[in-house]
Amino acid sequence: MKKIKIALSFLVFTALSFTVSNTAQAQGDKKSTAILDAMSSKYQKIKSFKALFTYTPDGGKPLKGDVTAKGTKFRLKMAGQEIYNDGKLMATYIKETNEVNLQDFDPTATGDLDPTKIYSAYKKGFKYAFLEEKKEGSQVFDVVELTPTTKNSQVSKVQIQVNKNDKSISNWKIFQKNGDKVTYKVDQFQPDVAVADNFFTFNAKQYPGVEVVDLR
Numbered sequence: 001m002k003k004i005k006i007a008l009s010f011l012v013f014t015a016l017s018f019t020v021s022n023t024a025q026a027q028g029d030k031k032s033t034a035i036l037d038a039m040s041s042k043y044q045k046i047k048s049f050k051a052l053f054t055y056t057p058d059g060g061k062p063l064k065g066d067v068t069a070k071g072t073k074f075r076l077k078m079a080g081q082e083i084y085n086d087g088k089l090m091a092t093y094i095k096e097t098n099e100v101n102l103q104d105f106d107p108t109a110t111g112d113l114d115p116t117k118i119y120s121a122y123k124k125g126f127k128y129a130f131l132e133e134k135k136e137g138s139q140v141f142d143v144v145e146l147t148p149t150t151k152n153s154q155v156s157k158v159q160i161q162v163n164k165n166d167k168s169i170s171n172w173k174i175f176q177k178n179g180d181k182v183t184y185k186v187d188q189f190q191p192d193v194a195v196a197d198n199f200f201t202f203n204a205k206q207y208p209g210v211e212v213v214d215l216r
Contacts, residue, residue, distance in 0.1 A: 028129065048191075049069055051066065070200070075200050084201060087105065089102060089201075090103045099210065099212075100202060100212055130142065141161045143160070153177075156176060
């Protein structure tokens with residue numbers, strides 16, 4: 001179960017990490033850089049947020065998820081799992097088995113693959129280029145493609161769709177080297193939500209009979 005947990009966490013962190021900025025390693029054309037910088041500037045002003053999203057694997061059934069983040073803390077719910085991170089301890093609750101895995105949270109282990117850093121990764125370890133402008137109904141979007149510069153990446157490319165008007169992210173598609181493709185669509189985004197710190201701490205009393213697996 002630990003391997004499943006880690007794989008899911010990595011996938012979601014990856015999907016949520018392509019919206020950020022570390023200018024030291026920027027590699028993009030002027031148009032794509034301007035689009036990503038404008039988007040990044042919008043989100044960097046936000047101190048906390050809650051996002052509802054739909055995750056659709058290629059040819060699979062859409063799954064719903066949500067994430068709430070504040071500073072270094074986050075709480076992520078998706079596919080029968082809920083991850084609590086209070087900045088020090090990460091607890092992954094698995095609904096199917098009524099089990100929770102506890103781990104010390106190491107921010108250096110995930111690096112930018114962390115939902116609290118979703119505004120600081122596109123310029124670190126990626127090349128990017130403008131793909132196209134597309135219209136959906138009355139909305140116009142810019143599509144930018146990111147390509148990892150590291151050979152050991154499991155991802156071959158990522159396509160981000162940014163609203164041309166308000167610079168918000170509409171969706172992103174992740175293409176993996178094994179041929180798999182997943183799409184994340186932002187259904188709702190609430191900036192600067194009021195949330196107490198204990199919201200990010202796992203409380204075993206709320207899960208009667210839960211089996212605690214301490215991996216520390």
